[in-house]
Amino acid sequence: MAAADDWVARTAGLVRAEAERRHPGEAPTCASGISPSGAVHLGNLRELMVPHLVANEVRTQGAPCRHILSWDDYDRLRRVPAGFPASFAEHVGRPLSAVPDPCDRHPNWAEHFKEPLRESLARLGVLVTEISQTQMYTSGAYTEQIVTAMRRRADIGAVLARYQTRRTEPDEDDPQPAAARDYYPFKPYCAACGRDDTTVTAYDDQTTEITYTCACGAHAGPTPIAQVAGKLVWKVDWPMRWAYERVTFEPAGVDHSSPGSSFTVGGELVSEIFGGEMPLHFGYAFVGTSGGSSKMSGSAGGAPTPADALEIFEPPLIRWLYARRRPEQSITLAFNQEVGRVYDEWDALSRKVADGTADAPARTVYARAAGTAEGPLPVTPRPLPFRTLASVADISAGDVTQILRIVRDLTAPEPVATLEEVRPRLDCAQAWVARYLDPADRTQIRREPDLDRLADLTDAERDAIKILTERMGEDWSYDGLTTLVYGIPKLQRGLLITAPPDAELKVVQRTWFVLLYQLLIGKDTGPRMPTLLLALGQDRIRSLLTPG
Numbered sequence: 001m002a003a004a005d006d007w008v009a010r011t012a013g014l015v016r017a018e019a020e021r022r023h024p025g026e027a028p029t030c031a032s033g034i035s036p037s038g039a040v041h042l043g044n045l046r047e048l049m050v051p052h053l054v055a056n057e058v059r060t061q062g063a064p065c066r067h068i069l070s071w072d073d074y075d076r077l078r079r080v081p082a083g084f085p086a087s088f089a090e091h092v093g094r095p096l097s098a099v100p101d102p103c104d105r106h107p108n109w110a111e112h113f114k115e116p117l118r119e120s121l122a123r124l125g126v127l128v129t130e131i132s133q134t135q136m137y138t139s140g141a142y143t144e145q146i147v148t149a150m151r152r153r154a155d156i157g158a159v160l161a162r163y164q165t166r167r168t169e170p171d172e173d174d175p176q177p178a179a180a181r182d183y184y185p186f187k188p189y190c191a192a193c194g195r196d197d198t199t200v201t202a203y204d205d206q207t208t209e210i211t212y213t214c215a216c217g218a219h220a221g222p223t224p225i226a227q228v229a230g231k232l233v234w235k236v237d238w239p240m241r242w243a244y245e246r247v248t249f250e251p252a253g254v255d256h257s258s259p260g261s262s263f264t265v266g267g268e269l270v271s272e273i274f275g276g277e278m279p280l281h282f283g284y285a286f287v288g289t290s291g292g293s294s295k296m297s298g299s300a301g302g303a304p305t306p307a308d309a310l311e312i313f314e315p316p317l318i319r320w321l322y323a324r325r326r327p328e329q330s331i332t333l334a335f336n337q338e339v340g341r342v343y344d345e346w347d348a349l350s351r352k353v354a355d356g357t358a359d360a361p362a363r364t365v366y367a368r369a370a371g372t373a374e375g376p377l378p379v380t381p382r383p384l385p386f387r388t389l390a391s392v393a394d395i396s397a398g399d400v401t402q403i404l405r406i407v408r409d410l411t412a413p414e415p416v417a418t419l420e421e422v423r424p425r426l427d428c429a430q431a432w433v434a435r436y437l438d439p440a441d442r443t444q445i446r447r448e449p450d451l452d453r454l455a456d457l458t459d460a461e462r463d464a465i466k467i468l469t470e471r472m473g474e475d476w477s478y479d480g481l482t483t484l485v486y487g488i489p490k491l492q493r494g495l496l497i498t499a500p501p502d503a504e505l506k507v508v509q510r511t512w513f514v515l516l517y518q519l520l521i522g523k524d525t526g527p528r529m530p531t532l533l534l535a536l537g538q539d540r541i542r543s544l545l546t547p548g
């Protein structure tokens with residue numbers, strides 16, 4: 001395949017060249033940062049997917065590339081997210097890793113929210129090197145950088161002050177007036193209460209001893225700063241880590257790229273204070289969702305998580321949704337009826353790639369979605385259309401025996417042996433029907449025949465039903481039933497069952513389908529007719545169409 005020329009390939013080329021210029025012979029580092037302060041939403045996944053796709057492209061080219069996931073688990077708990085007991089409010093101000101686990105199965109609050117994202121990343125083939133900021137800070141890894149930042153506090157304060165005048169919103173992470181003479185870029189976690197409601201009152205550049213007070217009444221120090229729990233304020237912390245980890249590439253949400261943002265400020269601090277360089281970067285646009293957010297399962301607060309998306313989308317589809325859009329384009333992930341259309345598009349692309357008719361850009365984006373440098377992602381061996389499987393799940397109400405019977409009929413003449421052949425897509429379809437299909441759109445098969453309507457049938461309608469019930473057994477398969485149900489109006493007009501329909505015939509076909517839907521499920525529309533017929537089975541169809 002010729003070298004691809006999409007945003008992923010172009011960025012990977014820039015990243016490799018930049019890493020070579022900065023640190024010859026060293027692998028590039030792509031970086032993501034996530035705060036495990038609450039459920040990590042689907043919107044945050046772009047923070048991981050953009051660097052992943054770039055790092056994966058470098059690795060696919062045969063060169064090493066590091067993708068670090070920096071967990072901001074040493075950040076303070078700012079507020080208790082919706083859906084958690086108010087009693088957690090006592091922990092506001094403590095590091096996320098020092099807040100108790102809300103479910104008692106994890107070591108702490110931060111780990112509780114890391115676990116589901118970690119599982120989702122593994123399923124998506126996103127390979128990361130995790131770095132816990134709690135581990136880094138408490139092990140003393142950053143002591144030298146902290147001492148440097150404290151010694152250069154006046155210079156840092158001056159840079160921050162320069163941007164502060166243009167700042168439009170209050171900065172929760174850095175509430176101290178940066179211009180003040182007693183500005184300190186280090187925020188202790190109080191030794192007495194564990195919170196960061198602290199004020200540094202003195203710092204000795206010679207001894208590195210720090211003194212602070214806390215809102216709880218505690219006074220501490222002077223103590224060598226290496227022995228004091230705490231962290232650099234965010235706008236200093238971020239550029240410090242760019243230098244420490246030698247980050248080559250780190251994208252950020254578009255809001256981070258504005259003037260006066262932490263990215264802009266960090267760009268000055270990283271070179272001036274920490275002797276590093278700003279990463280290559282660009283802003284990525286918003287990820288939205290449509291449909292069903294109010295019924296989202298795993299996430300208190302409503303917004304869907306990657307795990308919610310993986311319940312209804314096979315992993316390659318999610319990779320595809322991110323890979324096919326340029327970072328500056330927004331993405332909308334659908335949880336409503338659009339899901340079926342997304343699957344159909346993906347299946348069409350897969351077929352084109354398989355039969356060699358896909359063009360080069362389509363092949364490239366398909367390859368990025370279907371696998372990683374480490375290998376292909378698992379696929380559904382027999383990928384039946386999602387909408388068909390959703391109809392099967394809907395009609396069968398989850399009865400596995402019934403599902404297997406229907407799926408066998410659907411896959412004639414080479415019927416599946418077990419449902420494993422249609423998994424995980426079947427599971428996705430079942431989850432979608434259970435969670436996101438509007439109850440008004442669910443299929444309710446009639447328990448009793450509609451005797452009133454049956455008594456009113458015209459001769460032509462009665463004749464059509466007779467043809468259907470007499471001939472449906474001749475080729476009881478999706479294709480056979482498709483030909484028959486569409487063909488019955490043709491037969492009634494003396495045409496061949498395979499005759500191409502004209503406009504008038506199409507109207508007759510629609511009327512005929514409405515009649516069938518009414519008699520079978522009491523609505524004017526429903527699942528595709530052949531799927532519905534296969535799901536019902538011949539006896540049930542006869543009992544509803546020709547009772548007595």
Ligand SMILES: [Zn+2]
Binds near residue numbers: 101103104105112
């Ligand atoms: Zn937990």
Ligand SMILES: [Zn+2]
Binds near residue numbers: 191192195214218
């Ligand atoms: Zn305190």
